[in-house]
Amino acid sequence: MCAFRLKIRAFRGMGDEVEASRSVLESVYDLRPDIDLREDEEASKFLEVPRSQVNALRYIDYLRRDVEGGTFLIALTRLDLFVPGLNYCFGVAMEPVAIVSTYRLSIDADRERYSLRLKKEVSHEFGHLLGLNHCKDPSCVMYFSNSIKDTDNKDYRPCKSCMKRVVDSLTLRLRFVT
Ligand SMILES: [Zn+2]
Ligand SMILES: [Zn+2]
Numbered sequence: 001m002c003a004f005r006l007k008i009r010a011f012r013g014m015g016d017e018v019e020a021s022r023s024v025l026e027s028v029y030d031l032r033p034d035i036d037l038r039e040d041e042e043a044s045k046f047l048e049v050p051r052s053q054v055n056a057l058r059y060i061d062y063l064r065r066d067v068e069g070g071t072f073l074i075a076l077t078r079l080d081l082f083v084p085g086l087n088y089c090f091g092v093a094m095e096p097v098a099i100v101s102t103y104r105l106s107i108d109a110d111r112e113r114y115s116l117r118l119k120k121e122v123s124h125e126f127g128h129l130l131g132l133n134h135c136k137d138p139s140c141v142m143y144f145s146n147s148i149k150d151t152d153n154k155d156y157r158p159c160k161s162c163m164k165r166v167v168d169s170l171t172l173r174l175r176f177v178t
Contacts, residue, residue: 003070003174006033009063010076011041016111017076017102017118024119025074025126028141028157029166033074043077043099056081056092056099063097072129073097074122080104090121090145093128100125104148117148119156127158130169135162 006025010018018035025031046059054077067073073096080103081089091100105117123141135142138150140159145151158166 005068005071006031007036007067007071007073008033008076009036009038009073011078012037012039014076014078014102016115020115020118021074021076021100021122024123024156028123029126029170041078043075043079043081047079048082051082053080053082053088054101056083056089060092060094060097060099063099064094067096071096072126074126074129075099076122077101078103090151091125093125095129095131098125098129105151107148113152116156117151120151120154121145123156123158127162127166130166132158132162132165132169135159137162 008018008021022033025033043054043059046054048055063073063075077099079101081092081099081101083089083092088104090104091098100121102118106114109117120141127142132142134144137143137159138153139155140162141154141156142158142162143150143154
């Protein structure tokens with residue numbers, strides 16, 4: 001019995017993206033997320049009109065208030081994200097919620113590359129939810145992507161030492177079942 005629940009939340013039209021996310025969480029972390037499909041693109045509530053980007057901090061704040069205890073939530077959006085001080089970001093994590101944007105992942109990418117990039121971003125943000133920080137190894141999924149090139153160059157899996165932290169974090173969470 002798992003001591004926490006993992007949920008993917010996305011607009012109904014993002015079936016392929018939800019499937020890619022589900023598959024990376026299962027293959028890397030051995031977790032089977034619940035899927036929560038929405039009728040609308042809820043991030044659009046936090047769109048800031050002059051820049052046509054979603055304020056990720058406001059969106060994450062909204063999601064954090066909506067999430068049940070003991071649940072990790074990964075929300076996918078097709079809209080572009082920014083956080084104050086950064087022109088854009090691929091994703092943001094603030095326990096227990098992470099947001100991943102697909103907006104910039106399709107640039108110069110065929111379906112396969114797009115899907116792989118999304119897997120990397122989802123795996124990266126989930127690593128943050130487990131308490132992992134950025135890693136100096138450019139091939140590790142926890143390497144910080146300053147640009148899409150960094151994402152292309154890294155793996156969707158954590159390096160050996162990050163994977164050890166993942167296992168420790170998951171073990172700790174699974175041990176405290178009440
Ligand atoms: Zn990061
Ligand atoms: Zn690493």
